[in-house]
Amino acid sequence: MIIEVVFGLMYVVAATVALWSVNQLKQFLDDTPSIADEISLDRFKALARTQMHLALVVIPVLVTGGALGIVLISHYGITGVAVVLLTNGLFIGLAMYHRSFETRTRSLEASSELLGREYRQVCETWVKKALPDF
Numbered sequence: 001m002i003i004e005v006v007f008g009l010m011y012v013v014a015a016t017v018a019l020w021s022v023n024q025l026k027q028f029l030d031d032t033p034s035i036a037d038e039i040s041l042d043r044f045k046a047l048a049r050t051q052m053h054l055a056l057v058v059i060p061v062l063v064t065g066g067a068l069g070i071v072l073i074s075h076y077g078i079t080g081v082a083v084v085l086l087t088n089g090l091f092i093g094l095a096m097y098h099r100s101f102e103t104r105t106r107s108l109e110a111s112s113e114l115l116g117r118e119y120r121q122v123c124e125t126w127v128k129k130a131l132p133d134f
Contacts (some may be wrong), residue, residue: 006068008087017054018095026101028043034108044119048134054061062091105113
């Protein structure tokens with residue numbers, strides 16, 4: 001019974017983090033329609049840092065959930081497969097929803113070439129590196 005509870009808890013934690021992250025992204029997009037000045041760029045950098053750190057938190061949670069899913073499948077057979085597939089399907093849907101806001105956040109217009117260049121560098125770091133270096 002402990003494995004089942006921990007499996008569910010891992011996905012609840014991951015979903016909670018994803019929903020909180022979506023809320024942050026939505027709020028940023030509402031408040032910042034473009035990268036118009038240094039203040040909006042600084043706000044974007046802070047958001048990107050937070051999002052990158054959240055991803056590092058969620059990765060081990062999902063790996064643990066995946067490993068426990070394998071244990072559930074081996075223990076419960078086809079019922080375990082159904083539960084794991086349903087859980088992962090729901091989480092993939094949430095991840096796709098989240099990604100749409102992330103993409104919009106990384107697709108804003110900048111008011112100058114200098115701001116745009118720095119904004120694009122932060123966007124690239126967000127996507128390609130594990131830790132922020134800006």
